[in-house]
Amino acid sequence: MDGRDDGPLIDRDVIERTLGVALARGGDFAEVFAEDRAGVTARLDDGRVEELSSGRSRGVGIRVVRGETTGFAHTADCSPAGLAAAGAAAAAATESGGAGRVAALPDRPVGPGPRAGLLPGTVAKDAKVALLERADAAARARSGSIRQVSAAYADGRRRILVANSDGVFAEDDQVRTRFTVTCVAEGDTGLHTGTESPGRTVGFELFDDVDPEEVARVAADRALALLRARPAPSGRLPVVLKRGAGGVLFHEACGHGLEADLVRRDASVFRGRVGEMVASPLVTLVDDGTYGREWGTFAVDDEGTPARRNVLIDQGVLTDYIWDLVRARAAGRPSSGNGRRETYRHLPMVRMTNTYLVAGADDPSDIIADTEHGLYCAALGGGQVNTATGDFVFGVTEAYLIEHGEITEPVRAAQLIGNGPETLRLVDAVGNDFDTWAGTCGKDGQGVPVSAGQPTLRVAELTVGGTAS
Amino acid sequence: MSEAPPDLDAIVAAIADRAAPGEQVEAYANHAVETDVKVHGGSVAELTVAESGGVGVRVVVGGRLGYAWVGSLAPDLVAGVLDEARDNARFAAPDEHNDLPTAADAAGVAVAALDLWRDECTTVPTAEKVALALALERIATGLDPRVRGVESVHYGDAAARSAVASSLGVRASSRRTVSSCSVSALAGEGDATRTGSGFSVGRTLAELDPDRAAHDAVTRATRLLGAAPVSSRRVPVVFDPLVTRSLLGILGAAVNGEAMNKGRSMFLGRLDQPVAAASVTLVDDPTDARASGAAPYDAEGIPTRRNPLITDGVLCGVLHNTATARRAGVATTGSAVRAGYASPPGVGARALALAPGPRSPDEILRIAGDAFFVQSVSGLHSGTNPVSGDLSLGAEGLLIRDGELADPVRGVTIASTVPRMLRDVVEVGSDLTWLPGAAAGLTLLVGEMALSGA
Incomplete structure (x- = not known):
């Protein structure tokens, strides 16, 4: 669950064999999609960092297309045997007799795109938590009418690899970071909420452009404006x-x-x-x-x-x-x-x-x-x-x-x-x-x-x- | 795809048993085998067979909570989750209420004996599932010449298991099967197209009623043909059971103990006070096996029970998990829910239902006289605010004239506030229907709402 996993998600020869299994019972097209995703979420609510959560999932989806019909199977078992079993399951859904043709894959995949500047896995967790506390203070400082502030930091890294029987072989490394603040303001007209939630396809450098205090002020002002709002026309x-x-x-x-x-x-x-x-x-x-x-x-x-x-x-x-x-x-x-x-x-x-x-x-x-x-x-x-x-x-x-x-x-x-x-x-x-x-x-x-x-x-x-x- | 299901009890117990002195550890695991069929134009468009599972671990050390998860049951990946959760706990703020549930929290309520599993759901051949979906499409397209096709036809089933174990003595596991089919019909006359959906739910394929799903979809689509916006007005509104079901979801969010604790509920400070017309009685009862969300245990292994929320119009209950209950100084109501292994437990309803009233839907239409029958709403997420209670929704349906369904209407909104609607409830229908999701539906007549139209 760190930023250091950079090896191929599946070996090229395992992919080719799996595509062969997927088309062994007929079909026009087969595809292997592998994904490895990891992310961290930190939540502040009621003035406290309530929890930090992190997770990881890795697996493969295999589809076989014959005519207008798509067979699909997925598995978290990325071993060659696991892939073969999923490939056979997808093939069974579209069985037609005969075997489909698998084009040779290029030696190397296309992609990935430009790397994120600061991979989330390389940033200390306390730096992520500190952003939440800054936002909380800024929102509460905006007005005494702000009763509740919740803030969330979320990052995710998603590495994918796709190969198909037409010879497509590509990979990507997608890193996204998002910061959300929600404020509740209380006044004579009851409780009102305001939210602001910027997100970009970048790593921790998001915060070179996005100021947590400013996000908090926007969310707070949105809730405060509603305190004096009339019914909508x-x-x-x-x-x-x-x-x-x-x-x-x-x-x-x-x-x-x-x-x-x-x-x-x-x-x-x-x-x-x-x-x-x-x-x-x-x-x-x-x-x-x-x-x-x-x-x-x-x-x-x-x-x-x-x-x-x-x-x-x-x-x-x-x-x-x-x-x-x-x-x-x-x-x-x-x-x-x-x-x-x-x-x-x-x-x-x-x-x-x-x-x-x-x-x-x-x-x-x-x-x-x-x-x-x-x-x-x-x-x-x-x-x-x-x-x-x-x-x-x-x-x-x-x-x-x-x-x-x-x-x-x-x-x-x-x-x-x-x-x-x-x-x-x-x-x-x-x-x-x-x-x-x-x-x-x-x-x-x-x-x-x-x-x-x-x-x-x-x-x-x-x-x-x-x-x- | 595997021959024998994984032993979830053993997986979660092994993690809970690794708790260090002074540390509380809870592990949750789930596993599901699913089939999903979509057909179109008389042939299979997509057939998915899949097996999935994962583990989520909560750790509390010195009042600090950490969570970590992995989308796999593979031993090498599961082994690292506890350490990751321990590391995450270091960065959270300490909270005296952050004690995980104990065996004592789980005691005192009998575990409901619920029959939620059908072996045959796991043995029905895929070909029968495909045949049901194809039949559903055929029935829907043959019922009315104005039906020019289907937007989607779907069959899905799942056999799901889950288990929880903690170092504080909680042990719980359960399993259930679900099966459903749905169709969205397209009706056309001239350039105009209207859509309507129907579905059927059960615990195995044999419990489904595709005829009814097709009939509902076609009725709903065809009766809207010719629909147009009507002028803005204030009108009494009759809600279809499907719409009532969605509106109950808003109430579920308002009686949520976490929202109450944090001052984010329209019912803040209203406990034991009237919040609705006297005809309104609302209960969340996950021990009712007819409910899609029925379950013997909640998401942290506490036995579920029947929780009255509004009785004869008076707010009388709030839903809690262990943590929100400790913060509020009350006992858990067995209402922990989780979206899956990837998130720690929150609070939520599983089986909300209004107590049915004495009158049938037809009688309610007659009582309504001149009103607006709402068949479906849109924008529920963006148009309702569980904190302020403000509600504004896109709506389509039919005008009610002299107690009968009349002109079809689309392109209008209905607006009010939820507290006002609750006070304005005139009739609660006798037609309680269990539907997919966490609530049941029935016909509901609300005194007056603002309709915005042409």
């Missing part, structure tokens, strides 16, 4: 999304609907619409697994395809979906580097990486000044979409009224709802600023790290689910 309103805060809207409103597995199952409103104008011409949407060291960044995806920048909507025109290997093979095209899986115990699916709306020309302050009456959203709490209908919701956790072109009073948390294609058409102002947001994207029970980003922008109308009459 109710009904259709113009909504201005602060830079960074609204990326998740585009992740939900349209990103999921562009995932090729959902499109192929006829479960997307964007099916059959490539080349069409699906959004306001102000909208250019990109999914980019190579973008900086953001939360959704990697060198190769979980099927061995190098990450890349994919333009999905170009000035309003739908240009492409995002693809994993199996869906791309079936469609006779290359993967877009979007095949991801939560762990070796999961099958890969089409997933987003860092999804962002490209900055435009408007001055953010002009967008607000140009809004007579609306809602200004400064922080969102996640969302959900029905890709088949395009209907989405997302929670607003920090929002203010816009009255006569000015940001005025804070309002309480509320849900925003809309329809993906409709919302894309209703984007009527896009700012020249930009920021990102880190989160976990859930799909079919698998969570993967993603980021979303956007400039300050306005949607002409969304339904705000408040309680104000």
